Amino acid sequence: MGTIGDIRDILRGALASLGGFGGRMLARLVLMLVAGHLYGAASLGLLGQVAALTEILAAAATIGLKRALLDLLSAKDANTRTESIIKEALLSALLIALLASLALAILWPMLFPAHPMPGLLALAIPAIVIAEVGGAAIRFKRIIRWEVIARCVLEPWGFLLAALGFFAAGLDETGLITAYAFSAVMAAAGILSGLSRAYGLKKVVRAPLQMKALYQIPRHSLPAGITDMGIMMFRRMDILILSAVAGHDTTGIYYMAQQIVTIPHKIHQLFEPMTTPVIARLHHAFKPDTIAAKLSGLCRWTFTLQLALTVPFAVYGGQLMGLFGDQFTEGANVLAFLLMAELFDGSFALTETALLFARPGLPPRMVLVALILEVAAIAGLAYIWQAEGAAAGFMLAMMALAVMRLIMLKRHLGIKVLGRAFLPPLGIGITIGAILLSLTPIPLPDGLFGFVILIAVATFLLLIRFWGLTQTDRDLFRQLRAGSS
Numbered sequence: 001m002g003t004i005g006d007i008r009d010i011l012r013g014a015l016a017s018l019g020g021f022g023g024r025m026l027a028r029l030v031l032m033l034v035a036g037h038l039y040g041a042a043s044l045g046l047l048g049q050v051a052a053l054t055e056i057l058a059a060a061a062t063i064g065l066k067r068a069l070l071d072l073l074s075a076k077d078a079n080t081r082t083e084s085i086i087k088e089a090l091l092s093a094l095l096i097a098l099l100a101s102l103a104l105a106i107l108w109p110m111l112f113p114a115h116p117m118p119g120l121l122a123l124a125i126p127a128i129v130i131a132e133v134g135g136a137a138i139r140f141k142r143i144i145r146w147e148v149i150a151r152c153v154l155e156p157w158g159f160l161l162a163a164l165g166f167f168a169a170g171l172d173e174t175g176l177i178t179a180y181a182f183s184a185v186m187a188a189a190g191i192l193s194g195l196s197r198a199y200g201l202k203k204v205v206r207a208p209l210q211m212k213a214l215y216q217i218p219r220h221s222l223p224a225g226i227t228d229m230g231i232m233m234f235r236r237m238d239i240l241i242l243s244a245v246a247g248h249d250t251t252g253i254y255y256m257a258q259q260i261v262t263i264p265h266k267i268h269q270l271f272e273p274m275t276t277p278v279i280a281r282l283h284h285a286f287k288p289d290t291i292a293a294k295l296s297g298l299c300r301w302t303f304t305l306q307l308a309l310t311v312p313f314a315v316y317g318g319q320l321m322g323l324f325g326d327q328f329t330e331g332a333n334v335l336a337f338l339l340m341a342e343l344f345d346g347s348f349a350l351t352e353t354a355l356l357f358a359r360p361g362l363p364p365r366m367v368l369v370a371l372i373l374e375v376a377a378i379a380g381l382a383y384i385w386q387a388e389g390a391a392a393g394f395m396l397a398m399m400a401l402a403v404m405r406l407i408m409l410k411r412h413l414g415i416k417v418l419g420r421a422f423l424p425p426l427g428i429g430i431t432i433g434a435i436l437l438s439l440t441p442i443p444l445p446d447g448l449f450g451f452v453i454l455i456a457v458a459t460f461l462l463l464i465r466f467w468g469l470t471q472t473d474r475d476l477f478r479q480l481r482a483g484s485s
Helices: 001-039 039-060 067-074 077-109 119-140 145-168 174-198 202-207 213-220 222-245 248-284 288-316 317-322 324-347 351-358 361-414 419-437 449-468 471-484
Strands: none
Touching: 001 039, 001 145, 001 174, 001 248, 039 077, 039 119, 039 174, 039 222, 067 077, 067 119, 067 213, 067 222, 067 248, 067 351, 077 119, 077 174, 077 202, 077 213, 119 145, 119 174, 119 288, 119 419, 145 174, 174 202, 213 222, 213 449, 222 248, 222 351, 222 361, 248 288, 248 324, 248 361, 288 317, 288 324, 288 351, 288 361, 288 419, 317 324, 324 361, 351 361, 419 449, 449 471
C-alpha cells in the first residue's frame, strides 16, 4: 500500500476516532459535573489516586503488547499463526494481570485504610489488559470502529451511568471507584465483541498454543512494556506524589484539571491507532524515508490542532474549572501548566513508536530519565506550591521527554521533525492568545466564555487554512480528494 493509501488509512482512523470523540467528551463532561457537584473534590481525589495506581499496574501487566503485538503480527512468519499469537499474547498478559490484582488487594488496607476496596475493582486490571491487547489485535487489521465503540461509548457512558446509580444507592465514598471499575469491564466487553468479529473468538480460543510463547512474548515485548509502564507512571506519578503531600481536596482539584486536559491530549491519540500499524509495516519493509515524511507531517498536524485548544483553554482556565464547582476555580494555573505539558507531549508522542521499532532500548531509558526528573521536580515543587507545583514539575518533565525524543530521532534515524513549518501555527497561536488576554478584563455573562473559546478555535483553524498549510499538505489533500472522488 502506497503513501496515499497509508495516509488515507491514518486519516480514516482519525476520523472514526473523532466520531466517537465527541460522545466520549460529552460523557466525560457530564461525569465531571456529577463528580464535582455530587461527590465533591475529596472523592474525586480518591478516585484519582486509585485510578493512577490501577493503570500503572495494568500497564505493567500489558507488557507493551499494545504496540509490540503489532510488531509480532507484522513479522514475515506470523501469517500462519495470527490467531495463536493473539491467544498467547492475551494469556501471558492476563496471567500478569491476575497477579497485579492480587497485589492491589493486599496493598489496599495499607494505602487506603479508611475506605473498603470495592469488589469490582479486582476485575479492573484484567479488563484493561483485555482492552489494550485485544484492541491492538483488531487494529492490526486496520479496523478502528470496535475500539471507538468500546472507548468512546461503552467506557465513558458506562462510567457516567454507574456513577449516578451508585450515588443514588448511597455509595458516596466508593461510588466513583466502583463506577470506574465498571467502565473498564464495559470497555473489555466491547473489545472482545470486536475481536470476535475481526477474527472469530472461537477461532482464537481454539488456536494452537505454544507454552514457551507465554514467556517468549513478554521477553520480546519487554522494551515496549518498560516504556509503556514508564509512560503510565510518568502520567500518573504526579497524582500519587501530590496526594502524599496534600489532602484529597487538593488532589481532587488537580485531577479535575487533568480531565479537562484530556480534550487536547486525545488529539494525538486520534492518529495513533492507524499510525502504529503503518509504521510497523514500513519498518519491516525498510522504508525510513517514508517513515520520516509521515512523522514530520503528523507531529505538525497534532501540534497545530492541540495549540488551537490550548490557547483559549489556558486563558479561560478559571471559568472552565468553575463549571464543576466553586471549589475548583483555584485550579486555573494548574490547568495552564498541564495544558502546556500536554502540548509538548502530544505534539511529539508519535515519534516514540518509530524509535521503539528501530531502537527498542532507547525509549525505556528516556522514560526512566524523565521519570526521575519528574519525581524530583514534583516532590520539590508540590511541597512548596502543592497542586500548582505538581503541575509545573509535570510540565518540566514533559518538556525534557519531548526534547529527548526529538534528539534521539534525529541522531539514530536521521528524522528531523521540527522545522519552519511549525512557525505559522505558533505565530497564529501567540496572536490569538494575546487578543484573548487583552479581552479578559471585560466581564462576560455566565457561560459566554464558552462561546468565546469556540470563536477563538474557529478563527485559529481558519487562519491555518490560509497561512498554516505547507505546499506538501495542499498536494496531499488534493490527492486524497482526487482518490475519494
